Structures are given as C-alpha cells and as structure tokens.
Amino acid sequence: MRLISWNIDSLNAALTGTSPRAELTRGVLKKLHDQAPDVLALQETKLPASGPSKKHQAALADLFPEYDYVWRSSGEPARKGYAGTMFLYKKGLDPLVTRPEIGAPEPMDAEGRILTLEFPDFYVTQVYTPNAGSGLARLGDRQEWDKCYRDYLQELDQAKPV
Template identity: 35%
Template sequence: MKFISWNVNGLRAIVKKGFVETFQDLDADFFGVQETKLQEGQIDLDLPGYYQYWNYAERKGYSGTALFTKHQPLSVHYGIDAPDFDHEGRAITLEYPDFYLLTCYTPNSGTKLKRLDFRMGWEDAFLTYINQLNAQKPVIFCGDLNVAHEEIDLKNPKSNHHNAGFSDEERGKFTTLLGAGYLDTFRNFYPDATGRYSWWSYRFHARDNNAGWRIDYFVTSQRLQKQLQDAKILDQVMGSDHCPVELDVDGLHVD
C-alpha cells in the first residue's frame, strides 16, 4: 500500500505545473498535501477514484492541508483538538480498521524564531493528540514537520544552527516524539544516507546544488515496523520547493 506526502506550496499554482499528471503517475492509495493556501470553493480538483478531505486555514492564502484516498475511512477528524492551533488548517486524521492516518503541516518558527513559543505549544498538543490515537490503534502521520532532526538531515548544519527548522528546541521536540514510541521511517531504512533532502530554498540555486533540508516525513507507531516495506524521497519530482516523500506498508486493512 502506497502513501505519498507533498508540501505543494500553493495547490492552485502547482496545478498549473502538472500536479494532476504527477498525482496520477504516482498512483498512491493515500496522498497527503500540505500548504494548499486556499479556501473552500477556490479549486475544483478532479481526481477520479479518490475521496477528498480538506482543512482550510481561517487566514486566506495560508497553510491548509488535504488528504486524498482511494479508501473510504471509518471517520474523519479535522485539527488536533487544540483551539489555540486548530484555526490554521494544519491537520486531518482518517480512521481505518487497522490504523489512523494523519497529514500534518507543522508551524514554522519564523525569522529569528519569532514564533517559536507557538511552535513549542503545537508540538506538545500534537504529541498529546497522536498519543491518544496510538493508545487505540497504530498511527501513520506524514507531512512537512519543519524540522531537520540531525546534522545529517541538512546540507549546512553549522551555519543553520539556531535557525528555524534546526534549533535545539525544535530538534529536541522531535527527539521526544520519537522516544514516545514512533519511527522516522526514512531513517529506519537508511540510517546513514547523506544528501537526501525534501526541501530546497528558491534562492542561490539551492536545488541545483542539492543544498537542501529533509523536513518532510512519514512517522509511524513503532509497532508497525515489521510491516514497513520502504521509505523514499522522490527528489526528481518538480513543481514545488518541496518534493514528495513516500511510504510503502504491507498488511493494512482498509475495508
């Protein structure tokens, strides 16, 4: 079963760059999207064979997530049950017989970490939320988590230390999350792989030079480890400043 996650950095913009064709080529069972940057009624996306679920930010042209799936869920939940954070359209949860699936767009801490306190609050609320789900059945969550966990996860760790996405505080929260019973699936398969990134700045020809960051993830409950088949970074797929990431899992029941 194939899962895809992609921060599209504006869905209306990427549709003009071949998103639907890429979507069809990838042929995923589940496709999570972050940073849709639109409101209800601003796009009519024709994806035959897929159920569509959308969570919009109250602020126009900002944030937003979507989940497209071939498999009708048992239930759908929007947000993470935290009023301080649920106005930005950052999460959707689908329930299936064997697991929960979330798409997530973690807040960016911003220039000079001006939004770090908000980000830290989100991290605590998000972990509380997924732990509640994980107590019932395994969790698979994907998305732009806006953190490069270790130095191996970005091209220039020394010059970016204390910058948004590579601050000690953000990295520490991700360490805490993994320690609560979750797996970074890419590192599960490729613990020492270098030069594998999912986001590149539009400045300084960063993508041409592969001066990137790995900030897009699939994370699962540890008890799914034996069912994981592979985790991939699809860095040849263009259209956004992020590329899609993929997870392949065996033995999940969706009906």
C-alpha cells in the same frame, strides 16, 4: 497501502495558475497520480476557507478521477488562504475524517494544519507544522504546538496504530 505526502506550496496556484511554476507543479501531481498511491497527503494547499472552488474541483477530477478528497482550510481567526491540508484517497476506501483541534496556541488550530483519516485498523494523519518564524519569534508557540501534536498522536496510538 501506498502513502505519499507532499508540501505542494499552493494547490490553489497549481490548479488555477498559468505560470511556468504552476505547470511544473501540475506535472508533479500527474507523476504522483501515476504512482497510484492509496492516499496522497498535501500540505500548504492555500485553498479558501470554503474549500475547493468549482474550478479546483474540475481540475482535481481531471487529475485524480479515481480519488475522493477531503480538505481543511485556514479559517477565522487565522489568515485567509493560509496553510491548509488535503487528502486524496482511492474511491471505496471510505475513511472516517476528523479535523482535530489540539489546544495549540492561537491561531494555529484554525490554520487547517491537521487532517486525520481513520481506517478500521489504523489512522493516517498529516500535519503542516507551524514555522518558528523569522528570528524564532514564534519559537515558544512552536514548542507548545509540538507538545500538543505529540499528545494527539499518542492519544490516537492508544486506540490503534498511527
């Protein structure tokens, strides 16, 4: 199975923007598509809480016609349009999708940071890890996040490989 992961720094802008940076990002998405991954993980999607708009959906269908996708966006009480993750996976794979909460400090569990696909023999999970912040202001919360995420991964690994 071929897996690719990329922190896209705004799928929202890449799919709807007209700036030179948006054009470059779409070019990278095309190159990733050409690599034919079974699963493509994207972090920092910055999609609205409701998920991809009709314009986003049309762009995804154009760029990745042979893929299904799932997402997790930031929701209350977290900031809107913040963080977020998405998996694109080849049609026919049909994984079980979970959007786990790990007991992380508020509002990290609501920021759309973790998305997991369960296949018959293994899990694929992705994370957009929180930053400790300017001057390490959120270092304590970040360290708690790391512990919670490690516990989550160990729990999955007891059932099947991650």
